[in-house]
Amino acid sequence: MNPWDPNIYTVTPAAKILARCVATGTMTQEELDAAPQESEVFSSSLLEAEQRNRIKHDLDQTNLDLELLKLQKDGADVTHSHYLSQRFASLQQFTSHLQEVLREQTVLRERLTKPLCQQNLPIQADLHRYVVELMGMVVEFIQDLDVKIKMVQTIPTTEDSLSNLNNAMTQVLSQVTEVENLYKQVLKRRGQPPQ
Template sequence: MHQWDLSPFSVTPAASLLARCVSKDILSQGEIDSASSRLSPIFSNQLREAEQRIRTQRQLDQLQLEMDLLKMEKKSADVTNSFYLSRRFQMLQMFCGHLQDLLKEQNSLRQRLMKPLGRTNLPVQAHLQRFVVDVVKMLLDFIQTLEEKLTSVRCSPSAIDRLAQLNTSLAQLLAHVADVESLSNQVLQRKEAHSSKQSDSSAR
């Protein structure tokens, strides 16, 4: 017994055989239809269930495909959706307009940037003018003190020079100590010699 392939996209050997019989007038389509209507109820129920499963699977595949398309559209909404594209286009137009205004005012902007800030009048309220004068005086004093400190730091010897001076002073101090020690030894020797001479003269 041949197993029938229930896929709608394939032709079974039995179907091809029946088609040849109909084309050669061996059987008529009515006879085939009447024979198929007399099939056993068990076979017809199995066939209906198989067809129903195939239709259900098709519907599930279609729904899955539509769901995938919706997910993809949601992910790429900011690129493909006209609402987001129109907002981005408006922002881009505003930015381009701003750049055009800057290019039109390029000369005036360049002159404003090149203009020195010195000798410009700063509006100061009347009750704050004396505080501004005090602040300016403090600023001048601070600048003067800072310059003095910087000058003293620049003129002061560095740490290496100070170490060299300390080493020289230490060497000189050690030399003086050696001289004092030798002089003290000489004084002691002369004192001992003088005392020995006095003792000899008294003994005579």
Template sequence: MSRWDLCLFSVTPSASLLSRCVSRGAVSQEDIDSTSSNGSPAFSPHLYRAEERTRTQRKLEELQLQMEMLRAEKWSADVTHHVHLAGRFQSLQMFCVHLQDLLKEQNNLRQKLMKPLGHTHLPVHAHLHRSLVDTLQSLLSFMDTLEDTLNSVRNIPTASERLTQLDSSLVQILAQVARVENLTNQVLQWKEVRSSVLSDSSA
């Protein structure tokens, strides 16, 4: 297509001017076609330069648009890189867990505060008040003696200490048994000697 052909989507001022000249008969279409086919700007140098400037401006705008698109693609590629996304996702996950904990604590506190005070205590009938007072007194006395009881329980010998005592007692008993057996043997020997002496003396 020659440089003088009309564009389908936009009409330059020079093309509009030539169209009006042709419609009014100031110039014929054949003259315009012959001039544009020669490739020479002699027909109208100013018109040719104006059209060249328009085309250059349009190309410059297209290049600038492409540059902006490339910058946007580069920025989006850097932002969507897995290294950056992993760190951001981890931070976001920690923040979400923290918010969930705060919400749980607030919900528990809200439920405790909204719960009526009367529902937190069991109703006690009038004929059970005396028993309740006695029970509370027993509970207080038990709490007072609980520490002493725990200390006394801690001072009770353990199973290992008891086993050690049993072993030592068994050793002592075995020693006593051996001693008793020795004494028994001595007594028996003494009896035999005595009986033999008595039999000799009677004979």
């Protein structure tokens, strides 16, 4: 097998351009043969830049895949069949309840319009006056209890009172010593000996 046989290789567009350059005389076969045959014709910095771009592209693709995985993880509780089946079951239960309410709409309407006094416990007629008085007393007791609870909550604790008393006492003592110092200075200026 002859490696120079043109039937073995397919002709690339670059080879066609080089063949035209040789045919027109722009380039000679010797110049073409003198060109380096190694794959690294370009500078090493250009190859490094291309490699950096390829690594950056791979990193961007990896970050994109990571973001997609995070989104899938965040949405997993919504889209997972287990959770969807639970929600579907609760939705079915709710709709069946609503259908039952719609079926018994007239019965419910009658129950809601029926006065409440028929459902209360019967009280003997001679005790009605006492029940009314008792209800008034209960309302008054609850109001008084609320007022007393608020009063108790506003009363300062003894610890607060003691701390306030200690603070006031230290302030008074500091003012007394300051007044004594001022008194001594006034007596000195007047020329009288301090007592």
